[in-house]
Amino acid sequence: MKPTVMRPPPGGGAFQEPRRPLLVKKFGGTSVASIERIRKVARLAVESQRAGNDVVVVVSAMAGETDRLLKLAHQVLPLPDSRELDVLASTGEQVSVALTALAIQAEGGQAFSLLGYQLPVVTDSAFTRARIQWVEKSPIRKALHRGQIAVVAGFQGVDPENNITTLGRGGSDTTAVAVAAALKADVCEIYTDVDGVYTADPRVCPSGRKLRAVPYEEMLELASLGAKVLQVRSVEIAMKYEVPIHVRSSFSEEEGTWILPRDQVLEARRLAGLACERGQARVELLGVECSPEQMTEVTDLLAEQNVSVDMLCHARCAPGSTRADIAFTLPEGDLLRTRQSLEQLSDRLGARELRVSNSLTKVSLVGIGLRSDPGIAARLCRNLSQQGIPVSGLVVNELRISCLLDAGLADRAVRILHDTFELAGEVPAEPLTSSAPA
Amino acid sequence: MKPTVMRPPPGGGAFQEPRRPLLVKKFGGTSVASIERIRKVARLAVESQRAGNDVVVVVSAMAGETDRLLKLAHQVLPLPDSRELDVLASTGEQVSVALTALAIQAEGGQAFSLLGYQLPVVTDSAFTRARIQWVEKSPIRKALHRGQIAVVAGFQGVDPENNITTLGRGGSDTTAVAVAAALKADVCEIYTDVDGVYTADPRVCPSGRKLRAVPYEEMLELASLGAKVLQVRSVEIAMKYEVPIHVRSSFSEEEGTWILPRDQVLEARRLAGLACERGQARVELLGVECSPEQMTEVTDLLAEQNVSVDMLCHARCAPGSTRADIAFTLPEGDLLRTRQSLEQLSDRLGARELRVSNSLTKVSLVGIGLRSDPGIAARLCRNLSQQGIPVSGLVVNELRISCLLDAGLADRAVRILHDTFELAGEVPAEPLTSSAPA
Known part of the structure; x- marks a missing residue:
């Protein structure tokens, strides 16, 4: 991993960039599937903040929630209008950020939730599969400056006409990496229900081995070829802005897989996996x-x-x-x-x-x-x-x-x-x- | 009811005010409690539009949804932060507007959903009991101009710092009346599970009689004294802007109770009710x-x-x-x-x-x-x-x-x-x- 960057204080009169390491932690639907799991996420975030880091948490909808909402929409109309689908689906993450912020407060921390339009995460207008155009960092900076943990809704954005958009399945990964890129975070940690990236799916191939590090380029191929650990777009953004990603299990402390610029991956192997x-x-x-x-x-x-x-x-x-x-x-x-x-x-x-x-x-x-x-x-x-x-x-x-x-x-x-x-x-x-x- | 106002075309270059009667129809939680009921709301809206009206629909959360969400929050934290409560609670209406818009499309109509921050409905920052400061009408006017039914989320607003706020229990009534006032609507119809305002609660007093009309002032007293038909604040706004309100049942076509300026209520009685x-x-x-x-x-x-x-x-x-x-x-x-x-x-x-x-x-x-x-x-x-x-x-x-x-x-x-x-x-x-x- 690249060492924590100590930046010089900015010359201008703007509020000062935090000098503490800045971690963006993304939790998927399984990690926030119940109040108990949300409490665990909150504890992890608060502990990390107390250990001296600035912490941004990005959350997905509670597992099953997006499907439940989309099912409702399809009950109403077999081919629902995609603008309204996004209005509907984005409520899943909105519920998660509010509950996660409350859980952080319950752990004695301070938290401030931010929705896609509040940040804003500006996207194009391709409803249900929008692409992020830019992310405003100042509301997060301000929350961190106030000593709060910023809790950002994944998956959702807003287009230039103020319509709610969503980023497609797995879009919370992309939100997390885009936020990490905008903030120049030290690492974007993707907490998931697997403990890393494997040379081959261990359920199919028992000798599949967890990789300690993968260069962006290979991860891009792996992600687009069905290794469902990360949304492809998130890897593209990470590569462009050189955001170090750490894919790890939300159920253990164990080191997962790092996704890094090629020159930081010393693993000599030429073949990453299947x-x-x-x-x-x-x-x-x-x-x-x-x-x-x-x-x-x-x-x-x-x-x-x-x-x-x-x-x-x-x-x-x-x-x-x-x-x-x-x-x-x-x-x-x-x-x-x-x-x-x-x-x-x-x-x-x-x-x-x-x-x-x-x-x-x-x-x-x-x-x-x-x-x-x-x-x-x-x-x-x-x-x-x-x-x-x-x-x-x-x-x-x-x-x-x-x-x-x-x-x-x-x-x-x-x-x-x-x-x-x-x-x-x-x-x-x-x-x-x-x-x-x- | 006051007759439909035919306004002269505006002098400026702005898009033209619609000349058709403009109805704001508000549906409470019971009226949108299931997909079937939402379909009924949609049919009612589409029929009304086809009969020659411009139609704005304001909806509450599906019955039970707000309670479900608040219960989740209280599970996390016994005294939850009110800012995050509003982020959470406002998802209820967001789900309703999306499903209602889709249901209107399923009935062959065109619909466009609008959330509190999209309109915007600007409020003060008193989370969980915010007061509306102003309502922007142009997004609704544009939707109506496109031939769409505007579907507005009740209960929610946005404060000047872009935080989500909610208006307190019954706040969708207030949204509906405020929208009707901003648009100079011909009537604000409040669809509810009772069929009007009574001289006394018929469950308590079997001889209670449905009133055909009540002046704003008396309705204000009735509402603040526990007649739960309307949120008090909605009557205040209606009185201030002389918005005619029609409280009626969502389960029948029957005339309900009109709430009007005193000089339009010819009912000679001095006593309105208990x-x-x-x-x-x-x-x-x-x-x-x-x-x-x-x-x-x-x-x-x-x-x-x-x-x-x-x-x-x-x-x-x-x-x-x-x-x-x-x-x-x-x-x-x-x-x-x-x-x-x-x-x-x-x-x-x-x-x-x-x-x-x-x-x-x-x-x-x-x-x-x-x-x-x-x-x-x-x-x-x-x-x-x-x-x-x-x-x-x-x-x-x-x-x-x-x-x-x-x-x-x-x-x-x-x-x-x-x-x-x-x-x-x-x-x-x-x-x-x-x-x-x-």
């Missing part, structure tokens, strides 16, 4: 008429429908040929709502066939320098096919190698690859540049 | 040393503790006497929290005795010109004492006569007085200046 993304579909547009705009049409459509595709392949129009194939992977849920548009697109592009395969799992090996060493992809394919697992798609880039497998074969594939690449092996000593703050 | 306020305590400071500041000390203390007292009596220091008595009535709940301060006050004033009586009910006769006709107070006392009910306190002013009774005798007293003053009698024809809007 990730599984289930529920994938493969779309193939076969025999599309060659034209300079065909790829633009595909990517425009997908952007318009807000589908994040992966493994996009485009067989280039060979000289003399007039037809080409385009293929990509997307979550099955997105397939349902984009199916009609895809069919229209297929017609417009003059495709001979639109082929869709369901129930696929994307298994990815994440590391660095994977493209520059073709031996890795070769070993991956060889070892899987030797065990009777056909690899139906392969994408290699610098940070990962992904393949598409039938859902039923994925778990076995993860175990095989974990062995193949010796991910369970011990790490060298001194994996981090420095130890965690007290 | 109200009961239960759970009262009487505080007597006996043998206080005479000084010019003694009353100021008492009223300052009560204001400081935010206790609204009633029936304040001060036996003047007679020439030659050096001692006097001071007595007042307050809700039992307020007595608990002010007891200690009252004892200190009693010592400071050199009172011989601080006497407190509990379990009293205040029974009030509300009407006009009550002080100028001493015969009414005399009949009240005579008829009660003849039936063996001792009257332990009496206050007479222009709009009401109140007496304090043992709780167990109050219901019988109400029935006796209802007969004594012939409140069940038929009203003359043409009780209102004009009929209700379609």
